[in-house]
Amino acid sequence: MNRLVFASLRGMRFAWLPNDLLAGAMLAAIAIPEQIATARLAGMPAQTGLYAFAAGSLAFALFGANRYLSVGADSTIAPIFAGSIAALLGTSAPYPALVGVVALFTGIILVLAGTLRAGWIADLLSIPVTIGFLAGIGVHIVIGQVPSVLGVPKGAGSLLLQIVALVQNAPHLNVASVAIGAGVLVLTLGAERISPRIPGALLGLVGAGVAVAVLHLDQRGVAVLGALPSTLPRVGFTFVDVPDALRLAPVALIVALVCMVQTSVVLRSFPSDPDTVEDPSHDFTAVGLGSIAAALIGAFPVNASPPRTAVVVSSGGRSQLASIVAVVAAGLLIVFGARLAAYLPLAALGGILIFVGIRIFRLGDMMRIARLGGYEIWLVVAGAVLVIVFPIESGMLLAIMLSLAHGIYIVARPPSTELVRVPGTTIWWPLADASGERIPGVLVFAPAAPITFTNGQHIVRCLQALVAAAPEKVRLVILEGTGVIDVDYTGAHLLCAAIAGLHAQGITVAIARFEVGRAQTALTRTGVIESLGADRTFKSVYDALEALKGCLV
Numbered sequence: 001m002n003r004l005v006f007a008s009l010r011g012m013r014f015a016w017l018p019n020d021l022l023a024g025a026m027l028a029a030i031a032i033p034e035q036i037a038t039a040r041l042a043g044m045p046a047q048t049g050l051y052a053f054a055a056g057s058l059a060f061a062l063f064g065a066n067r068y069l070s071v072g073a074d075s076t077i078a079p080i081f082a083g084s085i086a087a088l089l090g091t092s093a094p095y096p097a098l099v100g101v102v103a104l105f106t107g108i109i110l111v112l113a114g115t116l117r118a119g120w121i122a123d124l125l126s127i128p129v130t131i132g133f134l135a136g137i138g139v140h141i142v143i144g145q146v147p148s149v150l151g152v153p154k155g156a157g158s159l160l161l162q163i164v165a166l167v168q169n170a171p172h173l174n175v176a177s178v179a180i181g182a183g184v185l186v187l188t189l190g191a192e193r194i195s196p197r198i199p200g201a202l203l204g205l206v207g208a209g210v211a212v213a214v215l216h217l218d219q220r221g222v223a224v225l226g227a228l229p230s231t232l233p234r235v236g237f238t239f240v241d242v243p244d245a246l247r248l249a250p251v252a253l254i255v256a257l258v259c260m261v262q263t264s265v266v267l268r269s270f271p272s273d274p275d276t277v278e279d280p281s282h283d284f285t286a287v288g289l290g291s292i293a294a295a296l297i298g299a300f301p302v303n304a305s306p307p308r309t310a311v312v313v314s315s316g317g318r319s320q321l322a323s324i325v326a327v328v329a330a331g332l333l334i335v336f337g338a339r340l341a342a343y344l345p346l347a348a349l350g351g352i353l354i355f356v357g358i359r360i361f362r363l364g365d366m367m368r369i370a371r372l373g374g375y376e377i378w379l380v381v382a383g384a385v386l387v388i389v390f391p392i393e394s395g396m397l398l399a400i401m402l403s404l405a406h407g408i409y410i411v412a413r414p415p416s417t418e419l420v421r422v423p424g425t426t427i428w429w430p431l432a433d434a435s436g437e438r439i440p441g442v443l444v445f446a447p448a449a450p451i452t453f454t455n456g457q458h459i460v461r462c463l464q465a466l467v468a469a470a471p472e473k474v475r476l477v478i479l480e481g482t483g484v485i486d487v488d489y490t491g492a493h494l495l496c497a498a499i500a501g502l503h504a505q506g507i508t509v510a511i512a513r514f515e516v517g518r519a520q521t522a523l524t525r526t527g528v529i530e531s532l533g534a535d536r537t538f539k540s541v542y543d544a545l546e547a548l549k550g551c552l553v
Contacts, residue, residue: 023325051233056293057072072303085251108292114286118281123264131365147169149181177222184201184351196314512544
């Protein structure tokens with residue numbers, strides 16, 4: 001049990017304390033305004049953002065393994081569950097109760113994923129699709145916060161309807177709100193450009209609050225947040241009807257999957273030990289327990305944060321003590337500074353959230369994919385369009401399905417090619433990549449993937465097409481198996497049928513370089529070796545040619 005609790009603090013030294021205290025102060029300066037703004041994005045009371053930060057940070061400090069990872073309210077997942085739950089507002093359950101159910105379900109899913117060591121699930125989403133749907137979320141955030149910055153009512157319904165309402169209401173903008181929102185946005189962008197350790201968002205909020213208090217802007221049409229409750233959260237949970245809870249389960253599944261992906265990204269970017277590869281499963285459990293704790297104190301799902309984690313690392317933090325210090329600072333704010341929120345303009349929070357939306361829209365990564373990834377830039381575009389055009393939870397689900405379909409397509413259509421001999425050597429290389437020589441009557445065929453039910457027909461058709469298109473009649477086919485790590489029953493059945501068809505044409509078939517033990521075992525177990533003949537397996541193409549050159553006469 002002691003290996004599961006406070007793992008992130010194990011090995012901590014007293015000499016780390018000054019760095020952790022400084023990192024905790026910096027984390028609090030960055031996180032507090034962001035958490036309040038994210039609560040607004042989630043459609044929840046402002047203080048619940050700080051509750052979520054406390055629940056996520058303390059749960060991870062207690063049960064997590066990574067020394068640096070910061071957990072709390074996250075602008076990536078907030079629009080997902082907020083938009084999804086909006087469709088259920090006709091139920092008898094209040095919105096916060098529905099959010100609590102999503103947080104509870106999300107936490108349970110993450111704990112199960114961690115317990116079952118399902119860290120590999122995060123790898124099912126490709127980088128282009130992930131960047132695409134994050135861009136779509138970024139667009140939702142920006143469009144949703146522009147009305148707050150302009151000081152005009154926000155439109156309801158789809159993103160298109162919100163844009164139409166925004167255009168209609170734009171002539172009635174409040175100049176003071178625009179100045180505040182734009183000022184906070186510029187200050188936050190500038191501070192991040194100079195150094196991530198500069199709390200631009202906090203400085204912007206403080207400046208905006210002072211402007212409201214001194215100039216009495218709240219009396220000039222500038223909407224303010226209002227004072228926060230000065231009490232700490234209470235433990236409790238509001239249950240909802242079973243049908244409503246079941247309708248929320250798919251939303252929680254999507255949120256949990258995004259949490260797994262983002263947590264994995266943070267762990268790879270900021271490992272506790274650069275010389276080791278961390279298993280994200282342990283930390284999935286910790287993040288999940290954070291969401292469960294958040295549900296029990298009236299907050300919402302939590303997630304790992306790349307930028308906040310970067311702040312901890314760049315500030316010299318060495319352990320999760322930095323996150324604990326930041327939680328203490330947030331608690332002190334709730335107890336002693338809650339009334340100051342009465343001067344915080346919503347335009348300032350909107351400016352912070354627009355900054356978050358811009359940061360999520362990773363234009364640099366998109367340009368890199370367009371330059372290096374070939375057709376995969378269209379996966380980015382498709383992922384973004386799906387999330388923008390459809391309701392956000394439906395778009396996310398479709399983007400995830402797109403990523404899975406892309407992965408299945410790659411496996412189902414592997415590059416199966418003819419090999420030719422590099423002149424003067426015994427090396428055989430793909431025909432498309434080398435100017436080599438063919439041996440009359442010989443076809444060396446190399447499938448570049450496991451032969452399974454997903455691609456067996458395709459691989460066999462490629463082989464048959466190459467036999468038919470050969471410049472001379474083929475008398476010997478050598479299946480080169482370097483890229484074949486496994487063969488399932490369907491793949492073996494199709495191979496046996498193809499081998500029988502080649503034998504019927506008077507063509508000898510052999511295999512070479514099936515090096516992976518699992519593939520060798522599968523070929524023997526499924527009868528492929530028996531259909532070839534025991535003397536038709538070789539360690540190299542050269543050995544096969546030397547042993548079978550008699551069949552070419």
